Amino acid sequence: MREAPRRAYTARLCAPEAAPRPTGTATLTERQTTLLSYAAAFALGLGLALWVFPIDFLFPRAGQAWRPAGDAAQHMVAQRYLIADAWGWPPTFAGNLNTQEGGMNTAFADSIPLLALLLKMLRGWLPEGFHGIGLFYGLAWLAQPIAAVFALRSAGERRLLPAIGIALAASSMPAWIGRFGHAALCGHFLLLLGLGLYLRLVTRPSVALWIAAALLQVATLLVHPYLAAMTLALLGAVPATRLLRGEAFLGPALAVAASFGLVLGVMAGFGYLGAQGDGGYGQFALNLLSPVWPAGSLLSGWPWSPQLDATGHGGWEGYNWLGAGLLGALVLGLLLRPRFAWRRLGRHAGLAVVLLGLTALAVSFQVGFGTRIVLDLGPPPAALEQFRASGRFFWPVAYALLLAGMVLLARVRPVLCLAAGLLQFADATPLRAAIADWAQARPAWTVEAPALRAELASAGSLTLLPSWTCLTHADAATYPQLLEVLVLASERAVPASTMYVARWRTPPACRDQALAAAPLAPGELRLILPAAQDSLAPLVPDSEARCRPIGALLACR
Structure with missing residues (x-):
């Protein structure tokens, strides 16, 4: 009997303040408002994607006269090899890459398996050398404002001006734009979808919504495990909120457990479990000043890099400037609607607890404030070593704050949401310029490149020396060279002996001397980079007759 009044109270609390109807003028129906909100978000996302990313970046092919660089090149290589390889199990495994280790799971090279496996099904219609890394950037920029509108409407605010405002603001989140070196981690739209599903499951749960939430967890895992950990945390806030409200929570808790079990099953089937990396939790953490430190802000005029760093490992992973529009919306909304904000916080206490936990995880055990460590809690538990780049875990908090600010402003005047969105959009101008210049x-x-392409065209396999596992920090100049050769080899997916991976099941071993001294196999192209030529070239059988220079590289056939 008490459930009906409680639902009525919840509906009143979640519903937006009714906008006054102007006399004698036409008003939009709810359906028209919905269509216009999503259409505006779609147009914004599409326009930004096409403005930032050139067509040959979005739809690449073999033979390009320019090279990709950094992490994007690594992801491209892994995805190309996965698309070209035969189907097997796990589906993300590429036997034609890192062949001296027996192949590799490309999920550990951030190949965005969700998109890569779809492209693999379509590979017969794709141009030679196509990969979806550039395409994913475009899709992420298209989806970001649409997902923001979904989250806002999930919070009960369905008017047009707030929708446009949050679309503009979400498309201008500094931490999101600043991820342009790492394609998979640009999938912040998944976090906005996770927030939207939390809000709907707390107030209007249904079987269809729970199924959608479970599928979102799997899809997010197949984009990037860090993002999946965040969306799972948001889903876990549903039973937590209902528990703290004094409402039935056992059913939602079981549904969350089932979703978590589904994710674990996919992780086991796709070979994620049992892998380990370098560790280093706390090295790439959130600085306490980072959310309010206006690096990259047009209004402040400060460059966005270098970022705040108290650990000595660089502050890029902890970069989380919230933006002038978001902070303005939040501060103004709290000043003008403090009681409403307090009631909303109480109604979503479980989410607040989860967000506080994510913030603590992001800050880590070494708490940085500016350039200093102000609190050191000692060695972290071993389980946390999997989260080396802990500063990323603040991202859901930033989007929850954006959503809160927009909902509060909408209670005052919807046009203020548009103003906040425009301010956020303008403030992020330097960041958009940086990613456009990069793309x-x-x-x-x-x-x-032309000579190497000619050699690779007739090669049956590629042995690349030094191997990635034999490089040290002193060989920093060799990393980009090795990656460039792999990019060229990936155009035809020539089986390659080595590849960088962030995680592994068995710690890789350095066997370069044995590889160099082995007899050359029929069709093998053995390339020795300058850093290893003095030590490895003399080991190649009959090297004087079989090896010749291609630029600075030594090619043996």
């Missing part, structure tokens, strides 16, 4: 850059190859 439109056409750096020249540092290796002899």
Whole structure:
């Protein structure tokens, strides 16, 4: 008997303040408002994606005269090899890459398996050398404002101006734009979808919504495990909120457990479990000043890099400037609607607890404030070593704050949401310019690309020396060279002996001397980079007759 009044109270609390109807003027129906809200978000996302990313970046092919660089090149190589390889199990395994280790699970090279496996099904219609890394950037920029509108409407605010405002603001989140070196981690739209599903499951749960939430967890895992950990935390806030409200929570808790079990099953089937990395939890943490430190802000005029760093490992992973529009919306909303904000916080206490936990995880055991460590809690538990880049865990908190600010402003005047969105959009101008410059850059190859392409065209396999596992920090100049050669080899997916991976099941071993001294196999192309030529070239059988220089590289056939 008490449930009906409680639902009525919840509906009143979640519903937006009714906008006054102007006399004698036409008003939009709810359906028209919905269509216009999503259409505006779609147009914004599409326009930004096409403005930032050139067509040959979104839809690449083999033979390009310029080289990709950094993490994007690594992800591209892994995805190309996965698309070209035969189907097997786990589906993310590529036997033609890192062949000296017996192949590799490309999920550990951030190949965005969700998209890669779809492209693999379509590979017969794709141009040679196509990969979906650039395409994912475009899809992420398209989806970001649409997912923000979904989250806002899930919070009960369904008017047009707030929808446009949050679409503009979400498309201008500094931490999101600043991820442009890492394609998979640009999938912040998944976090906004996770927030939206939390809000709907707390107030209007249904079987269909729970199924959608479970599928979102799997899809997010197949984009990037860090994002999946965040969306799972948001889903776990549903039973937590209902528990703290004094409402039935056992059913939602079981549904969350089932979703978690589904994710674990996919992780086991796709070979995620049992892998380990370098560790280092706390090295790449959230600085306490980072959310309010206006690096990259147009209004402050400060460059976005270098970021705040108290650990000595760089502050990029902890970069989380919230943006002038978001902070303005939040502060103004709290000043003008403090009671409403307090009631909303109480109604979503479980989410607040989860967000506080994510913030603590992001800050880590070494608490940085500016350039200093102000609190050191000692060695973290071993389980946390899996979260080396802990600063990322603040991202859901930032989007929850954006949502809260927009809902509060909408209670005052919907046009204020539009103003906040425009302010956020303008403030992020330097960051958009940085990613546009990066995407439109056409750096020249540092290796002899045409000659290497000709050699690789007739090669049956590629042995690349030194192997990635034999490099040290002193060989920093060799990393980009090795990656460039792999990018060229990936155009035809020539079986390659080595590849960088962030995680592994068995710690990789350095066997370069044995690889160099082995007899050359029929069709093998053995490439020795400058850093290893003095030590490894003399080991190649009959090297004087079989090896010749291609630029700075030594090619043996």
